[in-house]
Amino acid sequence: MLKAYMILSIILFSIGMVGLISRRNIIVIYMSIELLLNAVNLSLIAISGDLGDSSGHVMSLIIIAIAAAEAALFMSLFVVLFRKKGSLDANIFDILGSKHES
């Protein structure tokens, strides 16, 4: 049963990676990141239950708290970026790239 949880966690993680790389919409990219975190949480809790140690639960709790903080910052970034560029395309933010060098 634990194996099943681990396998599910791996599958969700992979789906999250695919979404992170393939999509150009920054909101979808952000939600893929959250999916990654969730997959990890799932795996943590499954193992923690197996071992009987509550530390896994605590770690998971803290990860959720961090995700919340990260969500707040992401959202304010979205607002600012949308205000500036008027588009949600991830490809237009490339000032650090080499095309802008001389």
Added chain:
Amino acid sequence: MSHSILLNILLLSPLTSAFLIFLLTISTRYTKQTLYTFLALSGSGSSAVIALYISYMSYFEHKLFVSHLFTWLNISDFTIEVTLKADALGSFMLLFVAPVGFLIHIYATGYMHKDKSYGRFFTYFNLFIFFMFLLVLADNPILMFIGWEGVGLISYLLIGFYFDDIKNTYAGNKAFIVNRVGDFGFLSALMLLFIEIGSGGFSYHAIFSNLSSIESPMLSLIALLLFVGAMGKSAQLPLFVWLPDAMAGPTPVSALIHAATMVTAGIYMVARFAPLYTLTGDVSLLIAYVGAFSALFAAIVATRQYDIKKILAYSTISQLGFMFMALGVGAYSTALFHMFTHAFFKGLLFMGAGAIIVAFHHKQDIRELRGIRKSVPTVFIMMLIGSLTISAIPPLSAFVSKDAIMNVLYASHHLDLFLMALLSSLFTALYMFRMLFVLFFSETTHEATLEPSRNSVKSMIYPMAILTLLSIFAGMLNLPEIFGGNLHISYWLDLADRHFVLSHTNEIVLMSGNTLLILSVIFYAYKRYAYNDTILKESNTGFVANKFYIDALYNMIIVKPLYLLSVFFDRKISHELIDNTIDLMAFNYRKLGKFFSILENGNVRFYALYMLIGLVLGFIYLFLLLKAML
């Protein structure tokens, strides 16, 4: 003790005056010429006086002058002491080098009177005298080599004295480079000597006492290499090509260096190494043949030259060939005596040529200078005496010396050498009198206009007068027995001469035969060249007139390939191969960088993609690595 001080003063006074003149030249822009003149003449004059005294003492009282200055090198068994020694040979050399040098100094003050580089000229001139003394007075061959190189250097500086015209610089380069080839031979010989007998000390005395311990082939090699050095310095075949070009320098330079002193350094060196050359008979014979061919070759070429100084340059090569012929058969004192008289008459001839050149606006072609007897009567008389001397007409000095050489050659049973010498002396008479008749016994051309005379002419004429007297009377010093003389100089020198037996009758027959032949040649020259314009109709093309194309041959074989090689290295290898390779590498790095910079597009998604790719690859690698364990 006082003797060594004399030697030191002799050596150092020209050096000091050179140094003082140099300081003056570079520090002040305006100095009166008289100051330079005073310094220069005092430098060479004092050494001339001391040299005369030394020779007097050496000849009459057989004194040996030694002056040990300091030890230069002392490495286990190799020691070089800086010692000056004036033995008989050294004093003899001093006897004519120093006074002739002084006379030419006086002449030069007149010749270079209007030149703006007056100070520089006398710096070089005095420095030359210093190096020549060092060469002659050295006690070991390495010290002599310093003097040898020094005179070569000064010769280069003086040939290229008028360096505004680049051709003069090229002539100086040629002299130095050809000399260098000779010096290579000399230095190799010294190195071989050192390898063989260097542990026994390296002064002449030490070398000669150890010579017998070297095997014969090595000894011959050393002798040959030394002679290569002499060939370069004394302008024999095939290293003579620099001497005619060296006439680009001022005439006092030609008179001193290329007639009386530097070119005789080779002769001196062979005479000094006489113990070596008596042991290697085949190399000595080679020397004789080289001298013979040079004499004949130069004499033939001189009959078709039109520049006064070039005629005299080839004449020098020819006379040096005579001296080497005598050295080759073992008659060292005879050769040295001819060198002695040659300094006088050749110096005189060059001075006369210089006087003519200066008087006629630096024209040097004899075809343009015809019929100048009435304009320069004094010079005419002196040139006449000089030409008679060089053609060995009795009783002038060269008659004694040159006929002595001819007698020695005859007595050595090398008839081919004797014949070549005879031919060369006939050609000598021919070209000298050709020049004389064309210059002085022709109708005056309108081009020969005279410059107004100056006071400096006096300073040129007086030395010439002294040399004229010497040319006439110097033969007395070494008269052979048939004339009642005592061969004073040969006894004094006491070199390892071979003894030749020649009956008095044979001698008289030879001498009169020579003289008659020469007189007939002079008559032929008179008929051909005097009071007509045959000289103008002579073709200046053809084998002889182009110096047998030797210069062109050297140019083609040696100079051009080296030049092409260096151009090849410059263009192909340095420029194309190396520069372009480096450029290519640099350029390709840029292209590679540009290619890789496409990956860096600022888009974060792509960076995540790269990370994922790396991760996947790492995973696959790990999996493959640990497959066995799973």
Added chain:
Amino acid sequence: MRSIALQNEIIFLILAVLAVVSSIVMITAHRPIDSALSFIVTLISVAALFGLVNATFLFVVQIIIYAGAILTLILFIIMFLNIKDENLPDEKYKNLWLLGTTLLILPFSAILIHLILKSDIALNSATDESFGTIKDVGLTLFSQWVLPFELVSILLLVALVGSVTLSKRND
């Protein structure tokens, strides 16, 4: 006993399928609002999966905070930004990219799954009653993990100040 285990497995399977399908819908949807709503379904199924392993406290925390706060914030911002169709990027090659990345990530997940399958770990759910309750988690949190707890609070403060600063208008 066996039927409970079987029951567990069936429930697990349903929830797993639900999570996977909804996450796939999330990453392939064109409009962000569709992605967000589908993500909520994923989060709730993950929460249920938490509950299945006796992690009762976290089951509740997941729903309250993740689904209830974070996703609500996302929905709010999506609707606040007033996204029209022209603001959305046109992803012409979306399917291609998805396919390619899936292929790329296949070895990675394949290896991991292979490892998991080959190992011998099992879920032994025999623990005491108070495992996973709020009391248990709280005790561990405030005894062993008090330092991370404090640091997280600072982090939340930073996030608060940061988000206000970032989105201020400069006037």
